Amino acid sequence: MSGILVVLEQWEGRVRRVGLEACATAVRLGHGPVSAVAFGAGAEAVAEAVGGLGVEELLVLPDTPFDRYSSDAFAEAVAEIVRQGEPSLVLFGATAFGKDLAPRVSGLLKAGLASDVTGIDPDGDDVAITRPVYAGKALQRVRIVGTPKLVSLRPNVQPVGAGGGPVARVSRPAVEVGAPRAVVTGTERNDETVELTEASRIVSGGRGMKASENFRLLDELAAVLGAAVGSSRPVADEGWVPHSYHVGQTGKVVSPDLYVAVGISGAIQHVAGISNSKCIVAINNDPDAPIFKVANYGVVGDLFQVVPALTAALKAHLDAS
Amino acid sequence: MKIAVLVKQVPDTATRIQLASDGSGINTAGIKWVLNPYDEFAIEEALKLRDQHSGEVVLVSFGPARVEEAIRQGLAMGADRAIWVSDDGVADVDYLGRAQILVAALSQEADWDLVLVGKQAVDDDAAQTGPLVAALLDWPQAMVVLGLTVDAAGRRITATRELEGATETVELTLPAVLGAQRGLNVPRYPTLPNIMKAKRKEVRHTSAADLGLDGAQLTADRRVVVEGYQLPPPRPEPKVLTGDPAEAAATLVKLLHNEAQIL
Numbered sequence A: 001m002s003g004i005l006v007v008l009e010q011w012e013g014r015v016r017r018v019g020l021e022a023c024a025t026a027v028r029l030g031h032g033p034v035s036a037v038a039f040g041a042g043a044e045a046v047a048e049a050v051g052g053l054g055v056e057e058l059l060v061l062p063d064t065p066f067d068r069y070s071s072d073a074f075a076e077a078v079a080e081i082v083r084q085g086e087p088s089l090v091l092f093g094a095t096a097f098g099k100d101l102a103p104r105v106s107g108l109l110k111a112g113l114a115s116d117v118t119g120i121d122p123d124g125d126d127v128a129i130t131r132p133v134y135a136g137k138a139l140q141r142v143r144i145v146g147t148p149k150l151v152s153l154r155p156n157v158q159p160v161g162a163g164g165g166p167v168a169r170v171s172r173p174a175v176e177v178g179a180p181r182a183v184v185t186g187t188e189r190n191d192e193t194v195e196l197t198e199a200s201r202i203v204s205g206g207r208g209m210k211a212s213e214n215f216r217l218l219d220e221l222a223a224v225l226g227a228a229v230g231s232s233r234p235v236a237d238e239g240w241v242p243h244s245y246h247v248g249q250t251g252k253v254v255s256p257d258l259y260v261a262v263g264i265s266g267a268i269q270h271v272a273g274i275s276n277s278k279c280i281v282a283i284n285n286d287p288d289a290p291i292f293k294v295a296n297y298g299v300v301g302d303l304f305q306v307v308p309a310l311t312a313a314l315k316a317h318l319d320a321s
Numbered sequence B: 001m002k003i004a005v006l007v008k009q010v011p012d013t014a015t016r017i018q019l020a021s022d023g024s025g026i027n028t029a030g031i032k033w034v035l036n037p038y039d040e041f042a043i044e045e046a047l048k049l050r051d052q053h054s055g056e057v058v059l060v061s062f063g064p065a066r067v068e069e070a071i072r073q074g075l076a077m078g079a080d081r082a083i084w085v086s087d088d089g090v091a092d093v094d095y096l097g098r099a100q101i102l103v104a105a106l107s108q109e110a111d112w113d114l115v116l117v118g119k120q121a122v123d124d125d126a127a128q129t130g131p132l133v134a135a136l137l138d139w140p141q142a143m144v145v146l147g148l149t150v151d152a153a154g155r156r157i158t159a160t161r162e163l164e165g166a167t168e169t170v171e172l173t174l175p176a177v178l179g180a181q182r183g184l185n186v187p188r189y190p191t192l193p194n195i196m197k198a199k200r201k202e203v204r205h206t207s208a209a210d211l212g213l214d215g216a217q218l219t220a221d222r223r224v225v226v227e228g229y230q231l232p233p234p235r236p237e238p239k240v241l242t243g244d245p246a247e248a249a250a251t252l253v254k255l256l257h258n259e260a261q262i263l
């Protein structure tokens, strides 16, 4: 194998987008051939999902015990594949899956892991890595010593460009693992909503929304924009929205192209979670709200007037184009 | 149940991070240090389990002398005792080294049923300690746990885990390592009597050397080396619109389309 190994998260042949980002990153780094590994039912179908990204070999482990996620068995399998193939670099997505799995692989192999990485570039045979710390209030430059080097990539940061051929080989590696002791027995997917950490557009509401039912205004705006809906922490604590909406240092750290903060004051813990957004729009009736300091665009006004007006203006814009 | 909670002291989340002048680290002057917020969920869950199944809750923390304050906060919540591994003789250590130290501290005692950690510490945001400790102990693990039920007699745990756009149910055998996520519970506030009691609770002081680890070797063995820090690029000057909402909205759409090229 040598080169770079990408550990993919897939279900029913669908690959989480950060997996595609990892494949594209692996190709961009140019440190030898790129292979990928996929677990579970539908693993073979992943060949199609990553086709054209430059993955030469796809290793599949579709059968028991790999039909259900288990941190121990999956980590042992990745460690064994790494021992057999000796890649210099192993890429994971910094999702719940990758964050569970990658450090366990690190512990098994005693190999260094840089997690939630936003910057990775070739530096001779090595890679130069930057990763946000303190929820993005600072960036850390790290070097991983020895091989293999393990890296988990923050979703929604690295570009996915087509730039390689189709998968040339699909193979089934021979790996033996012990009986899994942490086994997934059920998964409930919410396929209707866009996941915040993967969303390219987010509309978020804060305490200025006043009540749970007013989030309807944001749902309408989000529908026109094709955006996911998020919130500040107090709003999730109040139960106006589910906890999974909570954005910030102690919630989800997001990196969309567009983040619209509605009735959010811009507390340091909230801003920490959104500072990687390409464009931030703030809507707030307090011209001195700190959110305006980090916004690219701001509208000072009553959100109950501005949000419906924005929804209407966007509709008009989309209808015209 | 005998439960260990691995706790870390971190800068308060309200801290404005500034860099040391040479960029080698952050400027720690004036920082308010607190118990890592996710560790509060871990401690609360441990206390609930102890109250249901009896047993004890032991906090384990690695760091300089100031971490005792975070330890006392956990003891004031209701933990029974603590082990503080000082960083004497350990100049710089990576995630693996830190996990080795914590595992060495745990290995001083027997009969652990469970190790709880916060799903990540909000300083380096690495989210590695839980799985690393689990791997080194060769125990199963589940991170980002939102709910759990323990079958102490059957020595099994059912945990719900938060994924992106999904939740997952995991069955684990004990002993195990679990990483607490916000939403798992509502951490209790220490009451005044408990704060007083916490002052008398045992905090056993040990060091890497006491645990048979060589600090200089741990530094030499680092697999992840931090080379420096920088601040994120400043955000551009905002364009702020005021006045009639409909006009402002229409102008904003134009800006997003023509200037930001997002629409």
Ligand SMILES: Cc1cc2nc3c(=O)[nH]c(=O)nc-3n(C[C@H](O)[C@H](O)[C@H](O)COP(=O)(O)OP(=O)(O)OC[C@H]3O[C@@H](n4cnc5c(N)ncnc54)[C@H](O)[C@@H]3O)c2cc1C
Pocket (backbone or CB within 6 Å): A205, A206, A207, A208, A209, A231, A232, A233, A234, A235, A246, A247, A248, A249, A250, A251, A262, A263, A264, A265, A266, A267, A268, A269, A270, A273, A283, A284, A285, A286, A289, A301, A302, A303, A304, B013, B037
């Ligand atoms: C340890 C810790 C961790 C934390 N982590 C997070 C985190 O991860 N994420 C997070 O978000 N917070 C976090 N917080 C909380 C944070 O400090 C703030 O309290 C919180 O972000 C404020 O939420 P908000 O902006 O919705 O509410 P507020 O600060 O109350 O702001 C409401 C805003 O709405 C505006 N407004 C009111 N009415 C209108 C109207 N009609 N039209 C337009 N604007 C209006 C107001 O001007 C105001 O700016 C954390 C706090 C602590 C202590």
